[in-house]
Amino acid sequence: MAGLQVQNVTVGFDGTTVLGPVSLHVPPGQCAALLGPSGCGKSTLLSVVAGLLAPATGQVGLASGPPGMVFQDATLLGWATILDNVALPLELAGMDKTEAREKALTALTSVGLPDVATLKPRQLSGGMRMRVALARALVSQPPALLLDEPFAAIDELGRRALNDLVHAVRQTHNLPVLFVTHSVEEAVYLADVVHVLSTRPGRIIADIPVPGNAGRDVSFLQSEAFVGACRAARAALSQGARS
Amino acid sequence: MSRARLLLAPAAAGGFLLLVWEMLVRLLDVPPVVLPPPSAIGVALAGKAGVLVPAAGVTFGLAMQALGWSILIGVGLALLFRKLPLLDAALGPYALVLQATPIVAIAPLVIIWVGVENPHRAILILAVVVAVFPVLASARAGLMATDPGLARLFALYKATGWQRFWRLDLPTAAPFLLSGIKTAAGLSLVGVVVAEFVAGTGSTGGLAWRLVEAGNRLETATMFAALFLLALLGLGLYALMAWLERKLLS
Incomplete structure (x- = not known):
């Protein structure tokens, strides 16, 4: 499958799982945002995708280079x-x-x-x-x-x-x-889909699609699509923080 | 303050002090063997230039050789310690012991080991012992100062060990290393002078030996002339290193 594919990735340090399992797919030309509380493993997942950190399980599918x-x-x-x-x-x-x-x-x-x-x-x-x-x-x-x-x-x-x-x-x-990102607004403004992660070990607890992919400008910030997605992301974040 | 004033102020202060020195020595009739007037020192410097200047050249040459060896050994050891942390942990404290031991105390031993017939080698070893530590310490600190974010960037692009060393670790360590080399340059001169004193032989023909020789003959003005040349050497070395530092870091 083209684009970026993450399949059942988990990461552990000293026998403790700190991330996952996480699966997601980002098609070419699309942007996915990872949103979650501090320490949930967002940057760790990025390091795995970059090849800077080996996952405990799962794999990353990405074209060469x-x-x-x-x-x-x-x-x-x-x-x-x-x-x-x-x-x-x-x-x-x-x-x-x-x-x-x-x-x-x-x-x-x-x-x-x-x-x-x-x-x-x-x-x-x-x-x-x-x-x-x-x-x-x-x-x-x-x-x-x-x-x-x-x-x-x-x-x-x-x-x-x-x-x-x-x-x-x-x-x-x-x-x-x-x-x-830590910013709900930034995530929604940039992404076609916002993946909200739970507290450690971070797992995706909500996929929030952001409509209006084509246009990103000041008017988008005031649109119902933007406001609604922000509301949904905040609600998922609160739920993730409690989980 | 203007640049001209910055240069003129210390020159004027120095000239004034020399004038006061000259007047006081004459007015108080201080014996020249205790404290010669600056004019006598100038005369000694001119009269003994044929002996003192080549001797300064020998001391300077030895100091530069010692500095060169110190850089080679210090950087080499720092690289080895970085590669083998266990060796660093094992030998690091002994490097400190060597640094903390006064050179005068180990000089007789070194002279015995290399043989009294090799004073040149003994002086070089003693000066390197003194000068190597700042190079080792600064290179070690510099090689450990690599920004972790940049290290991740190089890892991302699968840089080879050599690429990382040449393009990241070495430029990061350069300011540390140059600062250490600047200190080592001064210390290598101190090391050579002390070692020449302790070696107590004139066969190397260095400036410190000329100082001892003049002292034995109670030629105080010549001693001051040699001291003046030693100070000039130190200043010259410092200026050279400072210039090199500016040039390489600009």
């Missing part, structure tokens, strides 16, 4: 230029430096930052650094995009702009996107 991932911090190399930061995944994969830099510049342009290539990360704002991290995640044309609460530290306006960018990116790249 590492997925693109944006972490909670921009995780940029402070000593390297923005262009070199974006080119890093390609160079680690063995691509010629010149070609990697050309592709990195294209990726930077696609996130609206064509003019910062020669700057260092410290010269950019938090929002711009996250855009760079997004460009780096996309530069190698990954089979999926994983976002681990990437915009938590960004101000409201910047966060909205980044959300719109993610929305545009998943459509243009036709990527399955798995997005971890």
Whole structure:
């Protein structure tokens, strides 16, 4: 099956199950949000999908190649230029430096930052650094995009702009996107489906579909679809916290 | 404060102090063997330049060799300790013991071990013993300072061990390491000078030996001239390291 497939994944540390079993499927061009209380295993699931953590049971189905991932911090190399930061995944994969830099510049342009290539990360704002991290995640044309609460530290306006960018990116790249967030509004705004997880060990206790897939703008924030999905997600979160 | 003033202020203060020194020594009629006036030191420096300057070159050369070996051994050990944490746990405390033991106390032993006919080697070993610790400590700290988030990023892209070392661990450790090397540069000079004193032989022809020689002849002005050159060497080494640090970290 195309896209991103998670089948009966569980994760355990020291004999204790901390996550799962979890199963979900994100088709290409679709975004799924993982919403749940702190410590329920959302980021752990993302690490399993990224191949950074081996599951105790179950498996992840994803086309070959590492997925693109944006972490909670921009995780940029402070000593390297923005262009070199974006080119890093390609160079680690063995691509010629010149070609990697050309592709990195294209990726930077696609996130609206064509003019910062020669700057260092410290010269950019938090929002711009996250855009760079997004460009780096996309530069190698990954089979999926994983976002681990990437915009938590960004101000409201910047966060909205980044959300719109993610929305545009998943459509243009036709990527399955798995997005971890603490924010109900952000989850509903970005996702086609919100998976709500219970407390540890995190299991999916509700799948909340968000109608109106095509359009994400200010009017969507006031629509019944948005408000209704937020209400349902909050109710599921409360139920998950009690479970 | 302007840059010119920042440079002129210490020069003017130094000049003033030398003037006061010269006047006091003359007014109080202090015997030159106890405290020579700066003018006499200047004369000694000019007169003995043919001996003192090459001796400074020898000391500087030995200090640079000691620094080079310290960097090689310190970084090598830090890499080994990172690879083998058990070795780190086992040998780490002994590195501290070595650091805490005064070099003067172990110098006679080292001289016996390498043989009195090899003072050059003994001096080098003693200076390395002094200078290696800051390199080892800083390289060890630097190699452990890698950002876990960046380590995850490199793991995500399946970077090889070499790629990670070259592109992540080494640049992260560089500021720590350069700071340690800067300290080690000064210590390597101290180590060479102390070792030359303890070795008590003029066969290496270093500046410290010239200092001892001048002391034995009660040529106090020459001693001050040698001290002046030693201070200049220290300053030069520090400036060189600071420049290197700026250059590499810019």
